[in-house]
Amino acid sequence: MSRPLVLLAAIGSLVAAAVVTPSPALAAEQTVLSRGHVDVIDVHYEGGALSLKVRDDTGASPVTRDPADVLFHALPESQTTVPDVPSYAFLGAPGTPVWLLPQVQDPNLLWPGWETLNLPTGVFAGGKIRLSLVGVEGPGRVSVFVNDPFGNAQVLFRSDDGLPDAIEVGDHVHAHANWAFSATGRYTLKFQADGTLTDGTAVSSGAVDYTFAVGELTDPDPEVALDIFGMQDSYAPGQQVNLVALQTPETELDHYHWFSKCAGAADFAVVPGEGGAAYSFTATEALDGCQYKAVLYDEDHNAVAEAAPVTLVVEDGGGPGEPGGSQSIVATVRESDGALVLSVDPNDRTVALPATTLGAAGDRLEAAGALRPVTVTDTRAAKPGWNASGQVSAFTADGGANFGGKYLGWTPQILAQASGQGVVAGPIAPPGFTSGNGIAGGAVLGSAPAGSGRGTARLGAELRLELPTDTGAGTYTATLTLTAI
Incomplete structure (x- = not known):
């Protein structure tokens, strides 16, 4: 049927304004792993310290990498649907899309696992360490699970029911599991290894960030365009001007400066006290022809994007009966700024x-x-x-x-x-x-x-x-x- x-x-x-999709791009300093075998978590113990590395087996010979230098890519082809099996309910409703890097190798996808083969024997109490997922940042849920012999799912790590989640791993283990993501986008998974030495000393790697990209790759720091909206064709004296600076694509940055340049000025000057995306003021004849622009800054006050200037046109409010020495007094009560x-x-x-x-x-x-x-x-x-x-x-x-x-x-x-x-x-x-x-x-x-x-x-x-x-x-x-x- x-x-x-x-x-x-x-x-x-x-x-x-509408949002524009950022162009696909990659950080030049990162190695992108999209297919083949990789031990995402490679646990080491050297000089009395635990550390987490990456063992990259995708090339002709193994390479040990720093997790900060690697982007693990779940290709668009990793998309599948949640099966109608009760033990998989943690992934979502049956039929819901999910992006899965499988426990069993698929040559067309990344095959991520973990290993403790570099840990020395007899150093850790019980011959084990504890591996924990302590945090997840990203657009959706993350689950790491294995399939038992009967086809049921056994969850090891799950981001949506409270973290940290931890498992015990022997000191000479190499394992694989299913890595599932509920939405496309970029994720930061924070893993940590902890152990107790045979003399009772506790050691830890501390939380280490691992970056995953699910679906099509996009630049995590795309070039941002800034535009000013709200400038009308003309204003009467006393009319309020409401300008809004909008980013494309939108980011979490929210620190702005507004600048103006009027007749006789050689360059733009900062408008004191205006640090947000919205800027409102009253149009006067003296401001006719003035230009305004906004600049967006990052946390270190580096300019990220600058809007093209817009020009204010103020209509002539004078008349034959108006005394040449008069002034207009304008009071404006602002209900709200912005948009x-x-x-x-x-x-x-x-x-x-x-x-x-x-x-x-x-x-x-x-x-x-x-x-x-x-x-x-x-x-x-x-x-x-x-x-x-x-x-x-x-x-x-x-x-x-x-x-x-x-x-x-x-x-x-x-x-x-x-x-x-x-x-x-x-x-x-x-x-x-x-x-x-x-x-x-x-x-x-x-x-x-x-x-x-x-x-x-x-x-x-x-x-x-x-x-x-x-x-x-x-x-x-x-x-x-x-x-x-």
């Missing part, structure tokens, strides 16, 4: 759900997937808070077949946010198969309460579709409209 293949197209209400921007990548706005399968109860067709990332940037100084929500249309197929958007539900997620931004995921909106309206009537994806929310957050959601079993086969498409207020 053929099953419907469902596509979901997401569109965002763009307040100011609220919601955007989706224009080149990554289609969710292709896998073909539906019959549910375990036999009463519905099911499919699951993941919403493409949604970026919300709030540069408003007043921090009024915000809500980002989505509403899906009906699904239609060629030939006129359709079904309601209520059959699609989601579980919102916060993929990333600025420090202290206070963004929380929206409530679960289950599919409306038996009751409810799914996300057809609108559902909150994420929100920030009043007094917080300033910065950039990336939102996502696990999608779940549940359909009547008599739904006709075909490819169905719906539109998800995203807004932020």
